[in-house]
Amino acid sequence: EADIYQTPRYLVIGTGKKITLECSQTMGHDKMYWYQQDPGMELHLIHYSYGVNSTEKGDLSSESTVSRIRTEHFPLTLESARPSHTSQYLCASSRTGGSYNEQFFGPGTRLTVL
Amino acid sequence: GQNIDQPTEMTATEGAIVQINCTYQTSGFNGLFWYQQHAGEAPTFLSYNVLDGLEEKGRFSSFLSRSKGYSYLLLKELQMKDSASYLCAVLDSNYQLIWGAGTKLIIKP
Numbered sequence: 001e002a003d004i005y006q007t008p009r010y011l012v013i014g015t016g017k018k019i020t021l022e023c024s025q026t027m028g029h030d031k032m033y034w035y036q037q038d039p040g041m042e043l044h045l046i047h048y049s050y051g052v053n054s055t056e057k058g059d060l061s062s063e064s065t066v067s068r069i070r071t072e073h074f075p076l077t078l079e080s081a082r083p084s085h086t087s088q089y090l091c092a093s094s095r096t097g098g099s100y101n102e103q104f105f106g107p108g109t110r111l112t113v114l
Numbered sequence: 115g116q117n118i119d120q121p122t123e124m125t126a127t128e129g130a131i132v133q134i135n136c137t138y139q140t141s142g143f144n145g146l147f148w149y150q151q152h153a154g155e156a157p158t159f160l161s162y163n164v165l166d167g168l169e170e171k172g173r174f175s176s177f178l179s180r181s182k183g184y185s186y187l188l189l190k191e192l193q194m195k196d197s198a199s200y201l202c203a204v205l206d207s208n209y210q211l212i213w214g215a216g217t218k219l220i221i222k223p
Contacts, residue, residue, distance in 0.1 A: 043213040045211075101145075108156050
């Protein structure tokens with residue numbers, strides 16, 4: 001069983017608010033990822049990290065920021081939420097090395113911005 | 115550009131067999147994944163192929179042909195709980211996962 005946690009699971013907030021979506025994993029994985037996914041649509045990579053103090057932007061342009069101060073923690077912050085940010089946000093992690101890079105996903109945060 | 119194609123939706127009958135196809139064009143190839151995603155839930159890993167051929171895991175099998183840029187996921191003895199989206203993803207030359215949009219599989223009694 002993959003041990004990757006996301007909080008909150010559901011969030012409804014007003015436009016302009018600052019929010020932080022939390023993601024933690026207890027598997028000691030170096031790599032962590034944030035995806036955005038709308039219902040019935042593909043996963044879009046918005047940020048990833050190869051380890052502590054490493055953060056990169058993904059393919060999807062995003063107004064969010066991330067930090068990786070500890071291996072197990074990879075929070076995502078929206079400075080000023082807008083209705084266009086309404087979506088599901090999935091956090092994932094994978095190990096470095098080995099035969100392949102299977103990604104383990106957290107349960108997701110479903111964000112609604114009014 | 116990088117592209118992964120899979121059918122949007124498929125319907126099958128409980129107890130039957132279904133094959134979900136995936137074709138890809140990516141910059142490099144370091145393996146292909148299949149994930150299952152139930153509605154409103156996170157994806158869960160099903161299989162990984164990096165060499166040509168068939169990998170069997172219980173009721174699920176995955177096939178890869180690198181020369182054709184093609185894979186399929188075969189589900190046997192379908193159960194109602196198999197109703198889900200099935201995502202094909204390719205690990206490119208930079209070891210980044212490129213995701214398909216997924217195939218929604220509907221199982222009818």
